[in-house]
Amino acid sequence: MTHVAIVGGGPAGLSAALFVQKNGLDATVFDTDGTWMHKAHLFNYPGIGSVDGSAYLETLRAQVDSFGVDRKQGVEVTDVTADDGFTVSTADGDHEADYLVLATGADRGLAEELGCAFDGDVVEVGVEMETSIADAYATGAMVRAQEWQAVISAGDGAAAALNILSKEEGEHFHDFDVPADADAVFGGMGEE
Numbered sequence: 001m002t003h004v005a006i007v008g009g010g011p012a013g014l015s016a017a018l019f020v021q022k023n024g025l026d027a028t029v030f031d032t033d034g035t036w037m038h039k040a041h042l043f044n045y046p047g048i049g050s051v052d053g054s055a056y057l058e059t060l061r062a063q064v065d066s067f068g069v070d071r072k073q074g075v076e077v078t079d080v081t082a083d084d085g086f087t088v089s090t091a092d093g094d095h096e097a098d099y100l101v102l103a104t105g106a107d108r109g110l111a112e113e114l115g116c117a118f119d120g121d122v123v124e125v126g127v128e129m130e131t132s133i134a135d136a137y138a139t140g141a142m143v144r145a146q147e148w149q150a151v152i153s154a155g156d157g158a159a160a161a162l163n164i165l166s167k168e169e170g171e172h173f174h175d176f177d178v179p180a181d182a183d184a185v186f187g188g189m190g191e192e
């Protein structure tokens with residue numbers, strides 16, 4: 001099965017995991033829980049009036065878990081290498097992946113180690129969030145000097161995932177659902 005390794009479990013990483021796993025690929029998220037969301041209260045996330053950052057994260061974690069994402073909470077990625085796919089190293093051992101999504105917030109260390117091209121201080125990506133290394137994506141604060149917002153990170157993760165899904169399909173992929181699908185997803189917590 002195609003495997004997507006995602007480093008970082010904030011809005012960017014979990015959004016990438018959601019889109020990937022929901023559409024039939026296999027996502028693993030490694031996260032040390034240092035997300036800025038624990039310091040935030042959101043009044044600017046479209047569609048949500050007001051939510052504590054940690055509460056938002058709890059809902060998002062439950063959402064990805066409900067789709068079967070392998071969420072390795074508390075596991076730090078110490079190294080990533082590219083050679084016919086990717087090897088993600090942790091204290092527990094190495095994990096192989098076909099695609100890599102870096103979602104480590106402002107920490108650009110792994111992108112630098114991997115050899116991704118930079119534009120000044122930020123990782124260089126296109127609108128698909130793919131880096132200079134094929135099948136490696138960078139999202140969130142590491143691709144922007146400032147303008148750091150949760151909804152932008154979540155969008156970056158979604159864009160990376162859709163590009164991966166499009167590559168796998170061999171044509172543009174749209175993750176479009178309709179009201180009739182609501183009972184079948186997220187534990188039936190959709191439309192009443």
Ligand SMILES: Cc1cc2nc3c(=O)[nH]c(=O)nc-3n(C[C@H](O)[C@H](O)[C@H](O)COP(=O)(O)OP(=O)(O)OC[C@H]3O[C@@H](n4cnc5c(N)ncnc54)[C@H](O)[C@@H]3O)c2cc1C
Pocket residue numbers: 007008009010011012013030031032033034035036037039040041042043044045075076077078103104105106107139140141148149150151153
């Ligand atoms: C005080 C404060 C208030 C804020 N208020 C708002 C607000 O009102 N509205 C808003 O939109 N945004 C707000 N933000 C910004 C918002 O929190 C960030 O834009 C958002 O969290 C970025 O998401 P991300 O997924 O890109 O990165 P993050 O949320 O930072 O997540 C990165 C994750 O990667 C993990 N990680 C890093 N390196 C590794 C590694 N090697 N291995 C495994 N895991 C790793 C980290 O532990 C972390 O959990 C606020 C931020 C702060 C600090």
